Amino acid sequence: MTQITKDRKRSVEALKRLLPAEDIFTFDFAAEGGLLFTCVYSDAVTDKTVLGDQIVRPLQGYRGEARAEEIARRVDFPELRLEVSLEKLAGEVLSGNPAVLFDGMDRALIAGTKAVFVRAVAEPSTDVAVRGPREGFIEDIKINSSLVRRRLKTGELRIDMMQIGRRSQTAVALCYLAGTTPQQTVDEVRKKLGEIDIDIVADSSYLTHFLSSRPFSLVKQVGTTEKPDIFCAKIAEGRVGILVDGTPIALTVPYLLVEDFQSSEDYFVPAYRATFTRVLRLLALLVAVYLPAFYIAGQLFKLRLFPVKLLLTIAGSIRDIPFSPSLEMLLVLLVLEVLNEASIRMPKYVGMALSVVGALVLGETAVSAGFVSTPAIIIIAFSGIGLYAVPNLIEQTSVLRLAMLLVAGSVGTYGIILSTAFVLLYLVTAENFGVPLLAPFSPVVKNDFKDSLLKYNLGSLKRRPVTLESPNKRRQK
């Protein structure tokens, strides 16, 4: 650590050596009392109006001697502190907080006048709610923290800041409720985050790799949300939340698979409706993964799976199709995945045209031309829709669907059952932060059934999830 010296010019030169970039500016000015100052700031990320009005102007009127505390009092700015290390000073300047060095003092002022260029808080497009709050996180960690703080007005809410990324020095906030979140979990998360040594953290998803106990697993191990209400509810249950500067996607750990079958809206509608929709989501997911596979297995290996009339319809449709059932299904699936990928990335004004091309030209014409059969398109379309009933698991389930399809095409129904057994055994052994992924179903935790796939009335949810082992077990009387 290099210390700031009393010689202002030498300190500025040393700082410039640390920050040789051309967008790091310095300017000198003198106070009325004759004291000389140098302000070092980053052009792009410093709010120069605030710097001029709130920092430089008051300092120009200063008539006293070179005493740091006195100078700081003169400035009277809330985000002001003194720093002795040149490296830390450089880090602050890069973050947008200018440094003010002055003669005769081995400390420098750091003013929190970072320019904040952010979009407005808006409803996240990935998690739209008909009822309930519509705020979503944005890319600024301070605003995101304020959204959390506004919902959890308690001294127990801790927001511990840290910086991750050798080059990006990305701000990361660890949010938890002291006394509610198990300290062991907090320590483990902090340890795992502290051990990350990576160049940049472009998004919170970079951290999930390091927070997972099985980093190369297909299975998701860290919860994600864009909504502050969900984030706060999870923290209040005893989880640790992680906000990352530059991304609206917040992380929560420990993660349970059942979380992704729940939506924030479930808590704002009657309990029976919430239960119904959760079960529906699970069924939709199962249909999405298994329907194409069973269709193929039935066609190739066990025709008696179909009722007779349906079998005749299918037989009529596939009679002139040149491809094998599995190849046909794979082709349709491939087209769906491509259309899906293109429609996400494509500019909105072309999106409509793409829908027309996808639905009419590709679908209708392919059937008319006899390339694919109508049942195949119906099944893949239904499967595609089912997949989006649980949007947070799309990456995993689409791969699983493809795997099931390949297995069904080569081994048949028994292959699907064995693959399910493999997946089941893998899932039951998966744990992260000591919490089983499939809880409360495996292991069975009776108390936690109340808010799993089932949803009891709010009045019945008196205890926090037992699975999370919160030291503060009761959440309401």
Add this chain to the structure above:
Amino acid sequence: MISRRQLLFLLAFLFPVSKLVMLPAALAEHAEGDLLLPAALHLLLQTGAVFCALLLAKRGQSFSELLENAFGRVFSRILLVLYALFLLFAGLLPILEQKLFVQAIFYDTLPSVAAFAPFFLFLAYVVSKPLPSYGRVWDILAPLSVAAYLGLIALAVGETDFGALLPVGASGSQGFFGGTMSASGWFYDAALLLPLLKKYEYKKGLAWKGALSYLGGGCAVLFFLAVFYGVYQGTAANRLFAIATVAQYFSGITMLGRVDYLFVFALSLTLAFLAAFPLQGAAECLLQAFGRKKYLPTVYGVVGSALFAVLAIVLDYRFGEVLLALAKVFWVFPLFSVAVPACTLLFRRRHA
């Protein structure tokens, strides 16, 4: 650790599933309408054995420690190896049964041997996982099996003539003993509990609860046998795969297709895990006998699976002969599953 609930789930809801595939036809062949009697005898014997096996857990020792205390170090190792060999021998029946079941039910035409090959990969994978993780699987499989069982019964019971089971004792002692001997290969559940010792904690009343759970599951098996025989009566012995055929006369099948297959598939998932259980038990015995190393469960799993794969290929069309052979050595099953737990309970701390 396996929880008490998981153990009870295994006894009440999962063990019975293994008796629903080929056992009903095997019993019907020998005992006809009296098929419930040999099954009931086996179930009562196993209930007692399960009680003894669970009571052993009270001592807080593993199977090898118990044997060592009772019979000394060298003899305990020999017994453990013998036990592992027994479990491998006993594990052959569910695997062959499953292979035939899969070939007949999951395919319209006889598939190649390769179609069943992934099962042996699964077998090796299961054995490589620690036993307590198996307990978590039971949490998922138990409700699934119960739902599937109830679904099948609901579809079949309307076509059942329970009067076909009367008069009791019509097949005579020959039918009873023939049925008892031929069914032995399906009843060794208590033996599977011994390698689990020290993997779960004994709490007050566990032995009773376990025995009652097993008996409850046994009653479900008896009811299934009654329904099966009530549906097929004199031709029951020809319906080799009971779960796949018991509900096939459900009147809605013409309209809906084979909806009963949904339940059959769910039970097949349970059967896949149950078929792996003896090999896992054998691997655990060997681990206790020769020490634990991280790679050993995988090695035992791979070797055991390969062995079973070879046997499954060799005995591909000889299931009838296997059943006959099993009936000849029917005493092996009660010896290991009833006598061993009972004796271990009696020979307490002889060499301690």
